[in-house]
Amino acid sequence: MAVVLGPNRYGKAETRVVRVTRDGEVHHIKDCNVGVSLSGDMREVHLSGDNSAVLPTDSQKNTVYAFAREHGIGQIEDFALLLAAHFVESQPTIHHARVEVEEYSWERRGPHSFARSGAEVRTCVVHHDRDGTSTVVSGLRDLVLLNTTGSEFHGFVRDRYTTLPPATDRVLATAVDARWRYASPDSRHFGKSYEEARRCLVEAFTGTHSLSLQQTLYAMGGHVLTTCPEICEVRLALPNKHHFLVDLTPFGLDNDNEVYHAADRPYGLIEGTVLDDRAPAAGPAWD
Template sequence: MTAVLGPNRYGKAETRVVRVTRDGEVHRLKDCNVGVSLSGDMRDVHLTGDNSAVLPTDSQKNTVYAFAKKHGITQIEEFARLLARHFVDSQPAIRHARVSIEEYAWERRGPHSFARSSGEVRTCVVHHDQDGTTTVVSGLEGLVLLNTTGSEFHGFARDEYTTLPPATDRVLATAVTARWRHTTPPDGRTSPDTLEIYDFGESYEEVRRCLIDAFAGTHSLSLQQTLYAMGARVVETRPEVCEVRLALPNKHHFLVDLSPFGMDNDNEVYYAADRPYGLIEGAVLDDAAPDAGPAWD
């Protein structure tokens, strides 16, 4: 039996960078966590320990900080794209760069004062190849949504272990993890003019709004049905998005039995369980969408 080197990559994980932009008395704040992964001609370093093709991960970290100073951070997708292109273009051995960013939101409380927002996080993953192709996936995590009615679950399969009763009026709650793939700009060969007018920030806000509106406006017979309605709303409303992937944990709310106290409970008092929970995952895409390749890694 002979060992061979398989797919591999390396990089700097979780570089935390906070960028303050000072416009006189009014300051702007970007708080990000950046991950870099590089791959290419890395055979020798694995097989012989020859480091000549290896850009140190410490250099990758320093590049994040230098680019934050040089270019600023406006939309995280643009910042990720700048970094990914830099690593591929500047290192002959690197054929592919993956840059992921989490952005933590702060709410303005004055010209230069901020309060940390809720647990919702904006995300992106950018892949850039040596042939100039760039793929951009935006996303969010921790968007907590809840409907107090308008949700049912019945007619499901049963076996000898089924104890769950059917529900015709239940609380439906979830913490959305969503990722969506951009078709515009489709790749790194798009003209500079198109890149400049493409607004990732506006796209993010509109996709988020679509997800919330579809959740709120769907009379749900299952969380799967709601997932599809949310993804379809994005794909059918936002032309710049060709695919949405969603993970929706079912944050169960159980009615509390108040009968020992001589009280009825007409869908008013619940126990919010944190685990175990159902986890519903799925993708909704434009039927003409091109193949995603490695975009979701």
Template sequence: MTVRLGANRYGKAETRLVRVVREGPVHHVKDVNVSTSLSGDMEAVHLTGDNAAVLPTDSQKNTVYAFARRHGVGQIEEFALLLARHFVASQPSIHHARVEIEEYGWNRAGPHSFVRDGGEVRTCVVHHDRDGRSTVLSGLKDLVVMNSTGSEFHGYIVDEYTTLQPTTDRILATAVAARWRHTEPDAAPYGTSYAEVRRCLIEAFAGTHSLSLQQTLYTMAERALTACPEVCEVRLAMPNRHHFPVDLSPFGLDNENEVFYAADRPYGLIEGGVLREDAPDAGFAWE
């Protein structure tokens, strides 16, 4: 039997970093989780254990901390690009770098006091190749939204295993995970773009009379693409957080869509992408 080495990468996952910027008595914080993955001329380490081409994952972690001190941490996309380009440029054996960052928000409670934001997490994934191509995916996750009405579900396939009853009035709730791709990574207004895409996703969810979660997903992505010319593709993953009306008839009570059981699993998972017709191919950048 003949075998060969397939696609591979390695790196340091979840380097926790908090950067404090001190402006006199007023402090600013950046709280991020950084994961790096490198690939390239790595055959020898797999086949013979020769580590000559390997930049240790501990060194990758230390680079994150050193760059945070030397360059600061502004927009997470810019910091990820800085790291990815450094790894590829600094070592001839490294042909591709992937950097993923999650950012956790804090609300100010005083000049140097903060309360952790319980909302969504801002994210980004950056890829950089030795050929100089960079791909930037901005995003968010755990954006929990709900419509208490204005959602229907009916007209679906019915087979011998179907027990779900059609409805013209249901709760629609989900935790949105979204990523969007920038056409020009070095010219993208990451901060304002993030705020605008987030606004579009929320407004489209709230303003759509939904006949399916798939329809809502498409409308949300379409709204973001229409409002943000710097974005060429949006991908969404939206678990359907089911809410089932509770049968109160044993207690002599009616229930006209007022009391629900919120089920956490199993759940429907709706995923999809919407892109401009002329959007360039992103290849494996979504991985």
């Protein structure tokens, strides 16, 4: 048996950076979490401890802060592309860079006052290779949506362990984790595409009479693709945030779909991909 080194990468995870832009009395804020992963000619550092090919992770962290100062942070995809290209092009031993950015949203409450706006997070992952090729996957997570009616679930397989009754009117709730891939990354699209894709996800969820969460997932991804031609693939993970009717008969009360118990676990998890069948191959984009 021979022991060999397999695929590997290293980097700096979760560098929190807050960039304040002061435009006179009015300030603007970008609150981000940045992860960097680099790979390339790293054989000797693993086999012999020779660090001559290694750009320290502390240097990667400092680069994030320096670039936030020198270049600002506009669309997070542009910031990630800038960082990824820098690491590959400035270090001969680095052949591939992966940069992930999460952005936390703040709502303006005055010229220089803000309030954190919920749990929803905007995301992106950028890959950049030495040949200059870049891929961009944008997305969001923890977009919480709920329909109090317009959802059914029946006609499913029943076996000896099935106790779930069929439902013709149920609450449907989820916390959307959505990612979408661009056919050809273009910085002109990122901001508008994010707003349009988010709008489409919400519209399709609220506007679909659902016979299953899988059907709703397909409608959400399809609406994004038909509205945003620059996007060629959408991946969705939709936890089914179950709401169970409470039995109030012990108290002499009926419950006509009015009082529910919101269960946090266990939950169904529905995942799927919706894509343009003409889409170019994804490569490492989703990694």
